[in-house]
Amino acid sequence: MWPTQLFDSATILTRDLKPNQEFRFEVPPSTSITIRLTAGTAGTAELFGTELSKGLPYTFTCCKSAIYTWTGCSLSIEGTPSVEYIAEETPMATYLNLHVALEKLRVAASDCPPTTDGAQGPRILLVGPPDVGKTTLCKILTGYSIRQGRKPMVINLDTAGEGVLTVPGTISAASFGSVMDVEDGFGSSPMSAPSAIPVKLPLVYYYGLEAAESGVRRYKRLISRMAVAVNSRLEEDIESKNTGLIIDTPSFDNQTNGDLISYIVAEFSVTTIAVLGSERLYNTMLKSFSSQPPSSQSQQSSNVNVIKLPTSGGCVDRDAPFKKAIRDAAVKKYFFGDDKCTLSPYTVTIELDSPTFSLWEIVDSSTENKNISFLPIGEDESSLQTEDEVVRKVQAATEVDSRYENMVLAVLQVDARDVGRKEVAESAVLGFVFVQEVDEKERRMKVLSPVPGRVPAKALLVGKWPEGMFLT
Numbered sequence: 001m002w003p004t005q006l007f008d009s010a011t012i013l014t015r016d017l018k019p020n021q022e023f024r025f026e027v028p029p030s031t032s033i034t035i036r037l038t039a040g041t042a043g044t045a046e047l048f049g050t051e052l053s054k055g056l057p058y059t060f061t062c063c064k065s066a067i068y069t070w071t072g073c074s075l076s077i078e079g080t081p082s083v084e085y086i087a088e089e090t091p092m093a094t095y096l097n098l099h100v101a102l103e104k105l106r107v108a109a110s111d112c113p114p115t116t117d118g119a120q121g122p123r124i125l126l127v128g129p130p131d132v133g134k135t136t137l138c139k140i141l142t143g144y145s146i147r148q149g150r151k152p153m154v155i156n157l158d159t160a161g162e163g164v165l166t167v168p169g170t171i172s173a174a175s176f177g178s179v180m181d182v183e184d185g186f187g188s189s190p191m192s193a194p195s196a197i198p199v200k201l202p203l204v205y206y207y208g209l210e211a212a213e214s215g216v217r218r219y220k221r222l223i224s225r226m227a228v229a230v231n232s233r234l235e236e237d238i239e240s241k242n243t244g245l246i247i248d249t250p251s252f253d254n255q256t257n258g259d260l261i262s263y264i265v266a267e268f269s270v271t272t273i274a275v276l277g278s279e280r281l282y283n284t285m286l287k288s289f290s291s292q293p294p295s296s297q298s299q300q301s302s303n304v305n306v307i308k309l310p311t312s313g314g315c316v317d318r319d320a321p322f323k324k325a326i327r328d329a330a331v332k333k334y335f336f337g338d339d340k341c342t343l344s345p346y347t348v349t350i351e352l353d354s355p356t357f358s359l360w361e362i363v364d365s366s367t368e369n370k371n372i373s374f375l376p377i378g379e380d381e382s383s384l385q386t387e388d389e390v391v392r393k394v395q396a397a398t399e400v401d402s403r404y405e406n407m408v409l410a411v412l413q414v415d416a417r418d419v420g421r422k423e424v425a426e427s428a429v430l431g432f433v434f435v436q437e438v439d440e441k442e443r444r445m446k447v448l449s450p451v452p453g454r455v456p457a458k459a460l461l462v463g464k465w466p467e468g469m470f471l472t
Contacts, residue, residue, distance in 0.1 A: 013077040014038075015086060017045070017069045022090045024066040024314045026083040029325040032061035033079030043073035048136055049143020050180045058182050059339065062325050066314045068092050091310040095137060098274070098309070099144040102244070105271075106150060109242045120234075121244030124272040127261060127285070130251040132277030133315045135161065138248040139185050142176055145246075151177040151239040153230060154186065155247045157223065157264065159465065160210050162330040164248075165202040167408060167432055169209070169465040171222060173230050174202035175240050188333060188341075203229055204429040206410035208362040208463015212250050212260060215365050218390045218425055220263055225426050227267040245270075258284060265289070271303060277311040327466050331408060335434060335448055345448040347436070348455055352396045352443040356457035358416035359394040359409075360424045364464055390425045391461070400438060400445070406468040407435050409447070410461040419459050430458060 015023055027033055037045050039055030046052060047067050057078075064083075067075065068090060077084070105122040112118035124141070126134045138154065145152045155173045156164035164172050164186045174186075178198040181187045187197050205222045212219045234241040245268060252261060264270065273289065275282040289304040318326075337343035350357060394400060412427040433447040433455060449455060 011079055013080075013084075015075045015077065015084075017043075017067075017073050017075065017086060019070060019072045020088075020090070020092070021072075022066050022068045022087045022092070022314065023075055024064075024083070024085055024087055025060075025077075025081040026064045026316075027060050027062060027079075028082050029062040029322070029329070031079065031082075032059055033077055033081055034059045035067070035078075036076045038074040038076050041074050043069060043071045045069045045073045045075070046143070047182050048185065049140035049147075050182050051147070052182060060183060062322075062329055064314075064316060064318065066312070087313060089313060091312050092140075094310055095140050096144070098307075099141055099148075102141070102145075102272075103148060103150075106243055109244070114238045114241070119238070119241055120269075121242045122272055123245040123247070123268055123270045124274055125247045125249065125261075125265060125268070125270045126274050126276065127249050127252050127281065128276035128311075129278050129281070131315055131317050132311045134158075134251075134276055135248055136312070136315075137274070137276065137309070138246055139180070141246050142186075143180055145243060146176055146179060150243040151175055151237070152243045153234065153240045153245050155226070155230065155245055155268070157212075158248055158250045159207045159212065159219075160250060162326045165200055166204045166429075167331050167334050167466065168327045169408070169463055170204050170206050170429070171226060172202040172204045173226055174200045175233070175237065176200065177239070183340075188338075203233075205427075206412075206429050206461055206463065208410070208461065208465055209364055210465045213257075215362065215390065216260065217365070218362075220260075221390075221426055223264060223267050225428075229428075230268070252281060258288060261285070262288065265304060272305045272307065274307050274309050276309050277315075279308075282306070282308045324467075328469050331434070331466060331469060334432065335450060343450065345434075345450055346452050348433070348447050348449045348453075350445040350447060350455055352400055352445060356416045357396055358419060358459045359396065359400065360391050360421075360459060360461050361394050362391055362461065362463040391421055393421075394462075401440055402438050404435050404445075404462060405438055407462055408466060409433050409435060410463075411456060412459045412461055414459050416457050416459050424459050424461060427459070427461075430456065433460075 017023055034057045036057050037052040037054045044051060045067050047065060102122045109119050109121040126137055128134050142152050142154055153173060153175050157171050159169050159171060162168055163170055165174055166172050181197045187200055205226060207219060207222060209215050247268060273285050275285055285306045290306050335345040410432055411430045413430055414423045414427045431450060433449050435445060435447050437446040
């Protein structure tokens with residue numbers, strides 16, 4: 001399932017980096033490379049904030065990444081990347097300065113009594129257009145914070161990406177108190193198999209659509225639910241409270257997303273907005289949060305700092321096939337693991353006529369023809385979406401057919417019996433199953449499950465993202 005290669009001495013490359021240089025490389029989905037920080041030589045190196053161990057092999061596939069050194073180092077590369085070069089101009093010094101500024105705020109928060117408002121650490125929101133390095137910066141800030149002995153709460157609101165500690169199409173939050181995985185970034189989803197990196201337990205909500213604009217009403221509700229859960233967790237975890245939040249967002253590239261950004265800022269009590277790759281968006285954020293006099297601003301927005309950060313020259317546009325390959329790999333890894341840890345999912349049969357079978361489907365409001373020209377000023381198309389249009393129940397007797405094959409289903413935390421639309425729309429996720437086959441004649445559905453036994457008698461939710469795929 002996963003690409004493997006045999007290397008010989010002819011394919012081993014050596015790259016010597018000077019201080020403050022970066023080795024950038026790209027690996028297509030069909031191949032893999034192995035990189036080592038040469039043992040026995042001076043110097044250190046890091047990948048997106050996480051330090052590499054000397055002599056330890058790190059395998060990469062289907063990625064566009066970079067290894068940075070502050071001191072200079074020597075790298076050994078087995079295999080042939082599709083693109084590889086050494087860059088001298090990087091924004092790492094700026095990113096480090098941002099980390100230092102955040103750390104000063106964390107020190108001040110740690111000195112305050114736990115029950116006071118001053119004990120709350122900085123909450124930074126990363127925004128910008130597609131492919132400008134938001135997730136990369138999120139990893140860097142998280143890695144630096146962990147190396148400082150902190151415990152940041154990382155929140156991923158980007159449903160179009162590959163997911164953080166879960167499958168694509170979700171929003172998630174997790175507290176990071178241990179080292180991150182060099183190869184996998186934030187790490188893998190929770191599993192029962194042995195792992196060299198401590199497993200994180202995320203809070204996950206399944207959104208099921210590619211763009212936040214496709215279902216703004218439900219997206220905002222999930223953000224609100226997550227914000228309440230995160231704030232409750234921080235009150236019980238003083239280390240995470242002092243460290244604060246690092247929030248990654250979907251791609252925002254124009255002022256039409258201003259309302260959604262403002263909503264996120266308000267719900268998570270964001271203190272800093274970092275804008276990457278868009279001068280226009282930066283000025284829009286300045287006008288929204290910094291230009292008004294304090295007397296006319298809300299207390300929330302008056303405490304928000306807006307900063308502009310440079311984009312790394314290593315950020316390149318990722319085409320649609322490459323992004324789909326990353327999403328497919330994330331789903332495959334959830335069920336089958338990878339070369340380091342192979343998993344064997346279980347095949348489970350679900351009876352469609354069972355009283356505990358309850359399948360719901362997410363509605364994409366952007367595909368419906370709605371006339372928004374008559375809406376009151378300040379309202380968007382989400383105002384036209386009623387409670388019934390957020391999710392709908394699939395009739396097992398007539399609607400469950402082969403179109404649901406090769407789709408991911410979210411197993412929610414709410415019971416299947418007598419569950420309503422509101423509970424389904426706002427429920428967190430227990431896990432996911434993958435539909436292998438729907439037998440309409442025998443009224444059965446065969447699914448892959450990461451755990452043995454029957455699928456819990458919980459409501460199942462299917463969306464349109466991630467799109468259908470073949471797990472072979």
